[in-house]
Amino acid sequence: xxxxxxxxxxxxxxxxxxxxxxxxxxxxxxxxxxxxxxxxxxxxxxxxxxxxxxxxxxxxxxxxxxxxxxxxxxxxxxxxxxxxxxxxxxxxxxxxxxxxxxxxxxxxxxxxxxxxxxxxxxxxxxxxxxxxxxxxxxxxxxxxxxx
Amino acid sequence: xxxxxxxxxxxxxxxxxxxxxxxxxxxxxxxxxxxxxxxxxxxxxxxxxxxxxxxxxxxxxxxxxxxxxxxxxxxxxxxxxxxxxxxxxxxxxxxxxxxxxxxxxxxxxxxxxxxxxxxxxxxxxxxxxxxxxxxxxxxxxxxxxxxxxxxxxxxxxxxxxxxxxxxxxxxxxxxxxxxxxxxxxxxxxxxxxxxxxxxxxxxxxxxxxxxxxxxxxxxxxxxxxxxxxxxxxxxxxxxxxxxxxxxxxxxxxxxxxxxxxxxxxxxxxxxxxxxxxxxxxxxxxxxxxxxxxxxxxxxxxxxxxxxxxxxxxxxxxxxxxxxxxxxxxxxxxxxxxxxxxxxxxxxxxxxxxxxxxxxxxxxxxxxxxxxxxxxxxxxxxxxxxxxx
Numbered sequence: 030x031x032x033x034x035x036x037x038x039x040x041x042x043x044x045x046x047x048x049x050x051x052x053x054x055x056x057x058x059x060x061x062x063x064x065x066x067x068x069x070x071x072x073x074x075x076x077x078x079x080x081x082x083x084x085x086x087x088x089x090x091x092x093x094x095x096x097x098x099x100x101x102x103x104x105x106x107x108x109x110x111x112x113x114x115x116x117x118x119x120x121x122x123x124x125x126x127x128x129x130x131x132x133x134x135x136x137x138x139x140x141x142x143x144x145x146x147x148x149x150x151x152x153x154x155x156x157x158x159x160x161x162x163x164x165x166x167x168x169x170x171x172x173x174x175x176x
Numbered sequence: 177x178x179x180x181x182x183x184x185x186x187x188x189x190x191x192x193x194x195x196x197x198x199x200x201x202x203x204x205x206x207x208x209x210x211x212x213x214x215x216x217x218x219x220x221x222x223x224x225x226x227x228x229x230x231x232x233x234x235x236x237x238x239x240x241x242x243x244x245x246x247x248x249x250x251x252x253x254x255x256x257x258x259x260x261x262x263x264x265x266x267x268x269x270x271x272x273x274x275x276x277x278x279x280x281x282x283x284x285x286x287x288x289x290x291x292x293x294x295x296x297x298x299x300x301x302x303x304x305x306x307x308x309x310x311x312x313x314x315x316x317x318x319x320x321x322x323x324x325x326x327x328x329x330x331x332x333x334x335x336x337x338x339x340x341x342x343x344x345x346x347x348x349x350x351x352x353x354x355x356x357x358x359x360x361x362x363x364x365x366x367x368x369x370x371x372x373x374x375x376x377x378x379x380x381x382x383x384x385x386x387x388x389x390x391x392x393x394x395x396x397x398x399x400x401x402x403x404x405x406x407x408x409x410x411x412x413x414x415x416x417x418x419x420x421x422x423x424x425x426x427x428x429x430x431x432x433x434x435x436x437x438x439x440x441x442x443x444x445x446x447x448x449x450x451x452x453x454x455x456x457x458x459x460x461x462x463x464x465x466x467x468x469x470x471x472x473x474x475x476x477x478x479x480x481x482x483x484x485x486x487x488x489x490x491x492x493x494x495x496x497x498x499x500x501x502x503x504x505x506x507x508x509x510x511x512x513x514x515x516x517x518x519x520x521x522x523x524x525x526x527x528x529x530x531x532x533x534x535x536x537x538x539x540x541x542x543x544x545x546x547x548x549x550x551x552x553x554x555x556x557x558x559x560x561x562x563x564x
Contacts (some may be wrong), residue, residue, distance in 0.1 A: 032191070033340045033341075034340070036336060036337075036340035036343070036438065037336075037340035038332045038340065040332075040334065040335070040338075040340060041333060041335035041337060042333070043267050043310050043330075043332055043333030043336060044332075044333025044334055044337065045333070046296075046329050046333070047326050047328065047330035047331075048326075048330060050322075050326035051323070051326040051327070054322050055319075055322065055323070057452030057554070058317050059317050059319075059323070062316065062318050063300075063323055066303075066304070066315060067296040067297070068296070070296055070299030071295055071296045071299060074263060074295070074299060079263070079264065079267050079432050082264060086369075086467070089369075090369075098260060099369050099374065099414050101395050102212075102370055102378070103370070105491045106257065106261065106379070107378065107385050110256050110257035110260050110386065111256075111257070111382065111385050111386050111389055111404075112255050113256060113260075114256040115404040116304075117306060117307050117309075117312045118202075118310050118406060122310065123307075123310040123312040123313075124199060125420070125423060126490070127422050127423060128418075128420045130407060130412075130537075131406060131407050131411060131418065132310070132405065132406060132407065132416070133407055133408050133410060133416075134405065134407075134408055135406075136403070136404060138318035139389075139403025139404060140404075142403060142405065143190075143389065143403055145386075154543060159444075161512070176360025
């Protein structure tokens with residue numbers, strides 16, 4: 030318990046130091062903007078992204094055959110998270126017109142290749158699961174916790 | 177009010193057994209490791225960019241900053257899938273109802289507040305860092321460097337507090353099998369589409385893909401597979417450019433026939449044309465440009481040693497140097513080259529790159545190139561060297 034309290038105290042000091050840096054080295058209008066960005070990040074995750082995942086889960090169970098569900102989830106997590114971190118380059122938001130040496134890839138083509146690879150993997154895994162499931166019909170898919 | 181309370185889901189409405197401390201602790205472990213890496217490499221980068229170094233920043237190995245900053249940015253990318261799945265695994269906690277007991281309520285509120293700070297700071301760091309790596313500044317007033325640095329302390333502090341609060345849960349979860357259910361919420365019993373191991377492997381796979389898709393901007397071997405790298409490593413002399421001469425507003429002055437470089441130490445001053453500089457003893461050094469945005473590229477730079485230039489005005493060793501550019505404005509118009517760099521034999525005032533005269537966008541007529549230094553401080557279009 031004592032080590033946890035010490036750890037908590039260290040973390041609090043570090044966090045308070047960060048807050049002190051924010052307040053002492055920036056102007057009040059910066060504080061407001063930082064606060065807005067703090068809130069926007071949480072709101073977008075908690076009230077947009079997370080509910081979308083819930084909806085995606087429900088839709089997937091209705092639409093996809095059992096053998097395709099697990100591969101689809103893997104594909105969605107890989108492609109979804111990597112697409113999210115590529116938003117700035119995919120949108121070309123930092124592109125400077127007179128500098129051809131930065132952001133000089135065709136990012137949409139790159140995304141299409143990645144999506145194609147992921148989709149191919151999902152399809153291959155789904156087909157493999159279906160043929161395995163039909164050879165051992167007595168085991169319904171996904172009903173064995175702890176596998 | 178009651179209708180609203182009924183519409184909001186409750187913790188027990190989430191039934192997947194994947195949303196378990198066993199999963200959260202395992203992803204949290206890696207997230208904690210990655211946040212520690214980004215924090216430490218971030219401290220290094222922040223210190224390297226400070227104008228004064230009470231403890232001299234080392235000039236060796238020359239690729240040190242290339243490695244730490246490449247690691248910083250790449251680890252940040254890897255954190256995106258880790259953080260998303262981590263938040264997914266604990267999402268029901270968002271809907272936990274506060275306890276009735278007053279004394280428990282204060283503790284509960286404090287913990288919720290610390291989690292709120294942790295999540296907000298973590299998302300802020302990833303979003304602002306990834307935007308900065310893509311040179312995208314969707315915010316209007318705050319400065320990236322100062323804010324990313326300050327919030328880094330908030331984020332790492334919140335991580336440490338979170339570990340302190342959760343330590344018994346983390347210990348129990350990591351000490352038991354991943355399918356152990358002893359710490360699960362009572363409602364978390366429905367088998368998921370994936371197994372817990374399957375979800376963890378999916379998370380590691382996503383982090384791996386995130387790294388492969390971006391790291392090519394600093395790891396030449398990965399250039400072809402890094403479809404989201406911020407550049408392909410192409411440019412004049414084989415090195416990309418961050419700021420062009422045109423956007424710096426120096427095209428006319430940098431190509432002017434009347435260009436001279438002023439080197440001064442107190443009252444002593446010499447003026448050198450580009451031809452004068454070419455007449456000095458030339459050195460060639462292989463040094464990387466290591467951008468603070470994470471990309472890096474090595475080049476063969478040729479030019480006189482900065483030390484030899486300062487010898488022309490009789491400057492002693494051990495002095496900082498103010499390097500001023502032809503740029504008329506901007507935060508990187510001038511930079512302090514600390515004594516450790518000034519005295520290093522490898523620090524050049526480069527006139528050429530890869531056997532060719534320096535391209536205008538690389539800093540023609542001359543630029544500073546020093547070992548183990550953030551690229552943003554390797555001043556281009558140098559007009560004045562002033563010993564401090």
